Structure formats: structure tokens, C-alpha cells
Amino acid sequence: MQLFDYSYDSPAENLACDEVLLAECESGKSDEVLRFWESPRSFVVLGYTGKIAAETNQKACEETGIPILRRSSGGGTVVQGPGCLNYSLIARVPEGQALTGISQTNCMVMQAQARALASVLEYPVKIRGYTDLALIHPTRGELKFSGNAQRRKRSFYLFHGTFLLNFDLSLIPQLLQEPDVQPEYRGKRNHLDFVTNIEVDANRVKESLAREWQATTPFTANIQAQLQSLVEEKYSQAVWNEKF
Numbered sequence: 001m002q003l004f005d006y007s008y009d010s011p012a013e014n015l016a017c018d019e020v021l022l023a024e025c026e027s028g029k030s031d032e033v034l035r036f037w038e039s040p041r042s043f044v045v046l047g048y049t050g051k052i053a054a055e056t057n058q059k060a061c062e063e064t065g066i067p068i069l070r071r072s073s074g075g076g077t078v079v080q081g082p083g084c085l086n087y088s089l090i091a092r093v094p095e096g097q098a099l100t101g102i103s104q105t106n107c108m109v110m111q112a113q114a115r116a117l118a119s120v121l122e123y124p125v126k127i128r129g130y131t132d133l134a135l136i137h138p139t140r141g142e143l144k145f146s147g148n149a150q151r152r153k154r155s156f157y158l159f160h161g162t163f164l165l166n167f168d169l170s171l172i173p174q175l176l177q178e179p180d181v182q183p184e185y186r187g188k189r190n191h192l193d194f195v196t197n198i199e200v201d202a203n204r205v206k207e208s209l210a211r212e213w214q215a216t217t218p219f220t221a222n223i224q225a226q227l228q229s230l231v232e233e234k235y236s237q238a239v240w241n242e243k244f
Helices: 011-026 058-064 102-118 171-175 202-213 224-235
Strands: 002-005 033-037 043-046 068-070 078-080 084-092 125-128 132-137 141-152 156-164
Touching: 011 033, 011 043, 011 068, 011 084, 011 156, 011 224, 033 202, 058 171, 078 084, 078 171, 084 202, 102 125, 102 132, 102 141, 102 156, 102 202, 125 141
Parallel strands: 002 033, 043 068
Antiparallel strands: 033 084, 043 078, 084 156, 125 132, 132 141, 141 156
């Protein structure tokens, strides 16, 4: 598997990169990739069908100059920025095996992620909800530190997510609404009682995940032209970001 550790300057470029990598793999121009990135600026990102009015505090975003964008995968709305490490796994769908289904892929990938993170954390790690990772704190209970989402093509799937390392958690209740649909383990807790930073060096997390996925080959393909085209045509456009 190829390893691509690179963060673009803008939120739109970082989101577009995942879609470009998936398209490159699906077309046969590239093969499996594990990417890491961290946004140098804060932004809000909706899932593919996310609704701005219902899921964000749009006024607060406007007043603070924090943009709202939309990604190509499903899942909930999150805040990104410095201290929030992202990974993107573009992997082949095995032919004739159980991983051809969405739920089976969720299970396999999340088990691998849990193993990798458990090796660098002080507290036990559990898979919670559909695609959350939570650490088991002795006094605060199950605290979410990672959310994940999936997008599938015929031959490859994109599985990507976040790890809260040392992120400014106060941005979450400031910029997001409390979600209407919540996993049972949340127990109706507010944002700040439900999430946590894991306070682990980003390089340790990257190294553990790269070992888990055997990502050892440097990514060298030139995708800049495809990426900039997608940013201009889609990820920088209101018709995409404000579609719901």
C-alpha cells in the first residue's frame, strides 16, 4: 500500500484530494493508498446529505469566518482544524468476499483502526455507534475521539476519518448544533462531555496506522491538475457546499 502524508493549505483541496485518490484508484491509474493530513485552519465539513441549518450554527461560522464545506462521503457534521489528524484509506474491494458489503467493510476497517490506536493509548479503546472509536475513561466513561465515514465505487472504497489529538474542542459546541440522531452510548451528553482529545503525538498515530495497513511505498503520482479542477468545479462552489 502507498503512503501519502501531505496536507494542502485549503480545506477544499484537502477534501478534493480524497475524491481524486478514489477516482485514480478506480480508473486503474493508482493502487491502494493511506493518506494523512491536518488542516492548518479551522472549518466545518458536512456529510454528503448534511443540512446546514439543522447541523451547524451558521451565524457563528459566518461571524468567525469559518467556512462550511461538504465532503463526498456520508456521516455527520464535524469541525476540523489544527490538532485534528485525518486519515484516508483507499482500498480495493475484495472480489467474492464478505467485504463487498458496507457493514462488513465498516467492521473490518474499524477493527484495524481500534488495534492501531489501542497500541498508543493509555486507556482501552472500543468501537462504538457505527464507526466511532471511544476510549474508556475511568471516571468519565466512554469518550469519542474518532469519527469515520465510507464511500464506495465498484472496485475501491474510501474510508476516512478523524482523530482528536489536541484540537480546540470549544469550537464544536460553538459551531455545531446538537445532533438529532445520537448513538446510544452518547447518553444524551453534550458535545464537550462526549468527546475528548487523546493527547498523543501525531507521528505515533501515523506510524501505528501505517504498520497496521502495511503502507510502506511512498506515493509519487502527480494529481495536482485533477485536484485543482475538482476544487474549482465542486468544492469551492456554493451549489455543492450549500446544496442542502
